[in-house]
Amino acid sequence: MSDKSTETRPAGAPLDRSDVRVKHAASAGDVISAFLDRVRSGDLGSLPVVVGLILIWTVFTSLNPVFLSANNLVNLLFDCSTIGVISLGIVCVLLVGQIDLSVGSMSGFASALVGVLWVNQGWPALAAIVVAAIAGAAVGVLYAVLLNRFGMPSFVATLAGLLTLLGLQLYVLGPSGSINLPYDSVMVNLGQLMIIPAAVSYVIALLPGAALLIAGWRTSARRRASNLSAASSTSLLIRSIVVTVLLEIVVAYLNTGRGVPLMFGLFVGLAVALDYALRRTRWGRSMNAVGGNREAARRAGINVRAIYTSAFVLCATLAALGGVLTAARLASASTQAGTGDVNLNAIAAAVIGGTSLFGGRGSAYSAVLGMIVIQSIASGLTLLNLSSSLRFMITGAVLAIAVIVDSLARQSRVSHGRA
Template sequence: MSAEAGGTSPRVPLDRADVRVRHEAGLAGSLRGFVARVRAGDLGALPVVVGLVLISAVFQSLNPVFLSSNNLVNLLFDSATTGIIALGIVLVLMVGEIDLSVGSVSGFASALVGVLWVNQGWPAAAAILVALAAGGACGAVYALLFNRLGMPSFVSTLAGLLSVLGLQLFLLGATGSINLPYESALVDFGQTLVMPHALAYALALLAGAGLALSGQREALRRREAGLSAAPLAGIFLRAGLLAAVLVLVVWYLNLDRGVPWMFALFVALVMAVDYALRRTRWGRAMAAVGGNREAARRAGIDVRRITASAFVLCSTFAALGGVLSAARLASASQQAGTGDVNLNAIAAAVIGGTSLFGGRGSAYAALLGILVIQAIASGLTLLDLSSALRYMITGGVLAVAVIVDSLARRSRVSHGRA
């Protein structure tokens, strides 16, 4: 017996019960919905993906070596160190704050590893753990100054930049540099170790399968709650495209050395942080605090604890980035963490799509943003252009990213999506 004959009507999803609102359905409807979201200012990763494609096309046309597998492998090695620091910046920006000391913290961590491991004879693992703990302690101090004394994060972390840099110079002493053992596992990890080719292919396929499984579970939960869900055909299409792209990338990298383990670690951290931000109560609280601190407090969120966790994680990631940078260079020096490390880490987070206004961001912003930054640096190096030009171009890209973020925020407000 049909629904009409029985006097009942087909069940309408709760979020589509209002007939005054146009609701899209099917694959074509999903595409139209995506276009509508972009027009409303919900850009997601679209600007940075388009920018990365344009940057790659320009540099490839100027120097055919740019997209060679060898250059891309080196690019991934170099991206991991600053990318991990940028991942911490994403977290602190999510709560509407900033950390200007990440470069100094990374340099201090590298110096601490060099002193404890090489000069004092500690096991490398113990030296690394102490360096990470020292980085977390820096973040805890910033959180204390912010939560208890009301010191703006801009001021406290600027003071931390100078203080921690002084500690770094003190540790390294008159020599100013400590060489790490070239035959050590840490240096090999930072310079040469790559994933077995078969494992890289397996993980690429697993990423596509994971996306399909996650989307299917999300659709099932929404249907059980009486809400509309994405069509399974669209879910499996996106998963298949992701797997195909990743397999193609892995194949191309394997023409040279392969996928660096250090970059794999960076991607694993990005995935873990992304899961925490999207699927846990802590992640939802991070977005709520960044969106409206007072509203989050009235909703029962421990704003101080959430803010403290962001500062501590940011400094810990900065310390880890410093340790990996020392492994990459096989040394800890007074120049570590200085120069453009702060600029690149903050720029990567913002260029990748994390909002400077707080409350909006993604762990993948660090991944996409650092690829843009490193692509610019690699392309200009191949063209044998000066560092001055690299600073100007990176600054221009950062300015464009902030303008896009500001305009998108205005558009979301006008469309009721903010």
């Protein structure tokens, strides 16, 4: 009686069968076929948000060609950077299956601290920014203590924090309610004017493709050394060339206008650093493990409380930094900072970009993609002179679609795993 599970395997054959096709991928067709297999299994990656972004840009460009003009895209990237940095922190707490509803108020309080310490008290701008970041970290520690020690759900703890931080923001700003920052300062120039030199931007655009090729080659070498299947050099080279060409085209187009904003470069740099930490370090693997199954992670020896603490501290600190960038962008700190739709946009950007609300899955780049989607909607509607009410409705619809896609993909992964 034959049993397929006990079939003999030729010596030297790959030990895992899930990506054998990738190993032999010598053509674009094989690479595409392997990609489609992953999609059918529920591993959608950034596909839905990329498709959605293309549709949004196509619609707005057909209604107003100015939308895709170089200078409008530069302004769009400036505006993405402020809430985008806050959204990076949201990715951290969502990964461990928690939430922080106070990031908007934290950013507003941080901007108020910088304004008061720098302008009113005469502190150096850098020292004021450091104090704001420390305040954010302290708030994150407090949330972790409330969760770890007292079992208070993060939803409740951060909702209380939202109200408290809003009150602190109003108290710090005092009766005036607004503080103008020096227009000739480096901080304000960063938020409004600073552009990466064209030559430097072209060089930076080469780095992602080179990093993709080197990292892929090292991973393949390790897998082959362990007698596992691995991606072919041809497929790695194709992906690297495609990424490099696309980025160089984008940079060249932006340089026909004002150029690539330095503040957006800072945002992307933070995303790259966080992505590396989440994918390549023990801490990052622990984050995903805790979000996937807390009890299993605890039994595996992971310090779950420490992971929760790190997630909340990172989230609140990045929210504070986002508040500083917002103050730089607006050249002021006021009672309006951090209010309105800042909270919702920061959370929506992470979810729309592909971070799961169920925990255990997501990436730093999801915040970048999601923020570009949200800001594209806002920019397109502004160019069409349409009411901001439509922006809320469209963003809400996109968020709902993203959650539905995430839920369906999760069900598909579960079904595929059982099969």
